[in-house]
Amino acid sequence: xxxxxxLARVTAEAVVPEQVIPYVCSVTDxxxxxxxxxxxxxxxxxxxxxAYPLHNxxxxxxxxxxxxxxxxTPGIEKFTVIGPARPQAAPESSPAAQDWYxxxxxxxxxxxxxxxxxxxxASRELRIERGAGWREDHAHLVRFYLDSRPLDPGTRWIFNxxxxxxxxxxxxxxxxxxxxxxxxxxxxxxxxxxxxxAFFMFCFRAPDGAPPGTADLLLHRLLEEGSNxxxxxxxxxxxxxxxxxxxxxxxxxxxxxxxxxxxxxxxAPGFLARLRKILRR
Numbered sequence: 001x002x003x004x005x006x007l008a009r010v011t012a013e014a015v016v017p018e019q020v021i022p023y024v025c026s027v028t029d030x031x032x033x034x035x036x037x038x039x040x041x042x043x044x045x046x047x048x049x050x051a052y053p054l055h056n057x058x059x060x061x062x063x064x065x066x067x068x069x070x071x072x073t074p075g076i077e078k079f080t081v082i083g084p085a086r087p088q089a090a091p092e093s094s095p096a097a098q099d100w101y102x103x104x105x106x107x108x109x110x111x112x113x114x115x116x117x118x119x120x121x122a123s124r125e126l127r128i129e130r131g132a133g134w135r136e137d138h139a140h141l142v143r144f145y146l147d148s149r150p151l152d153p154g155t156r157w158i159f160n161x162x163x164x165x166x167x168x169x170x171x172x173x174x175x176x177x178x179x180x181x182x183x184x185x186x187x188x189x190x191x192x193x194x195x196x197x198a199f200f201m202f203c204f205r206a207p208d209g210a211p212p213g214t215a216d217l218l219l220h221r222l223l224e225e226g227s228n229x230x231x232x233x234x235x236x237x238x239x240x241x242x243x244x245x246x247x248x249x250x251x252x253x254x255x256x257x258x259x260x261x262x263x264x265x266x267x268a269p270g271f272l273a274r275l276r277k278i279l280r281r
Contacts, residue, residue, distance in 0.1 A: 007032050010039045011171075014194040015057050016101055016235065016257065017201060018050040018082055023191065026168035027161040036066035047076050051083030057257055060085045071266055080263040087262070096262040099238040100255035102248045106198065106234055107227040109252040111220075118213030119220055122177075125211045126185055128221050129176040134163045137184040138176070141204045148207075162189070162202065169193060172201070175221055177214050185210040188218035190225060190234075198226030198234040219251065 010032075011021050018024055019039060021032045030041035030048070037053040049070045053062040060083075067087040071079065081087050086096050111119065142159050151159075166172050171193030177185045185206050191199035200222060205214050219236075226234050236253050239245045 006034050007039070010034075010054065011193050012195050013054055014199075015197050016050070016052055016082075016259070017191065017199050017237065019052065020169065020171070020191055020193055020199065022169035022171075022193070023165050023201070026165045027158045035070045037062055038066040040066075040070055042073070045075065045077035046080070047073055047078075048080045048082065051081050051087065052257070058084050064088055076266050078263060079266050080261065082259065082261045084258050084260065086260050090262045091264050094262050094264040096260050098261075099240065099259045101238060101257045101259055102236045102245070102253040103197075103233045103256040104223070104236060104248075104251050104253040106223065106231050108223050108234075112250070115216065115250055118216050122211055122213030122217040126177045126179065126214065126217060128217065129178055130221075131174055132176060134166055134174065135184075138174075138187055138204075139163075141184060141187065141206060144207065145204055159202075165189075173222070173225060175218050177210075177218055179209060183209055186214040186218060188215070188222060190222040192226065192229055192231065194231070196232050198222070198229070198231045200234055200236045215247070216251075223251075 007021055010019050014020050021039065024030065024041055025032060028041060028043065030043040032039055032041055034040070035049060037055055039050050041048045041050070047070060049067060051063040051066055053059045053066070056062070063083045063085065064087055067081055067089050071089060081090065090096070142162065146156055146159060166174055166189065169191065171191055173190045173192060174187060175190070176187045179185055186204055188203040189201040191201050200219060203215050203218060223234055235256065236248045236251070238259060239248070
């Protein structure tokens with residue numbers, strides 16, 4: 001995907017995965033545009049503002065300014081803001097999801113003894129296939145994951161579009177962990193389009209036939225890739241739950257940026273706004 005001007009700068013300076021434009025556009029079928037110093041993604045009736053300003057991802061004043069400008073977009077039926085804080089424009093009745101992005105420096109700190117043992121064992125039993133392309137066994141592993149877990153529709157949609165993302169983003173990298181007989185034990189996707197920040201995007205592990213340390217070995221290789229490319233940190237994504245936070249923490253990851261996501265239906269101007277208030281009574 002070839003990006004013009006400021007949009008290319010967003011991806012080059014990305015610190016959160018939602019700023020990697022080829023990724024977001026490929027999994028959402030939306031169009032990217034700049035609003036103030038933030039990127040937004042627009043699809044019919046919906047606008048998502050990734051409110052981490054390029055000059056400073058923690059600038060809440062610039063975030064609020066961008067949210068105010070975004071609300072002036074005509075035809076929005078649903079407005080979502082993802083940023084470092086809850087925007088003042090969000091109605092009090094709109095619930096917000098809150099988490100943190102976790103990062104680890106590159107090169108990463110040396111792993112502890114237990115982690116080194118896991119990596120050593122996994123390295124003996126697995127070979128890592130670098131960028132060989134999406135195959136049916138990758139799709140099978142994703143389907144098993146989707147069938148075995150209660151995931152929200154948005155997550156399911158993204159997982160089903162992984163091949164599209166890999167094809168759209170030249171900075172993506174697929175690593176596959178295979179047993180000696182060629183069976184897929186797991187795979188991970190890293191993203192390296194940003195100049196300073198690498199991203200640990202996805203990781204799947206086979207329910208059987210995957211030795212302990214499979215996911216750790218895949219992450220280890222992705223971290224090595226980022227270090228070799230000269231990037232200074234890897235964003236490991238959100239905390240999500242205690243198990244995921246533990247996995248990231250044993251690699252030395254720490255909270256980096258708050259992530260607050262809130263959605264609401266903007267008030268329509270004039271007559272439509274008055275009509276909605278009447279109907280809500």
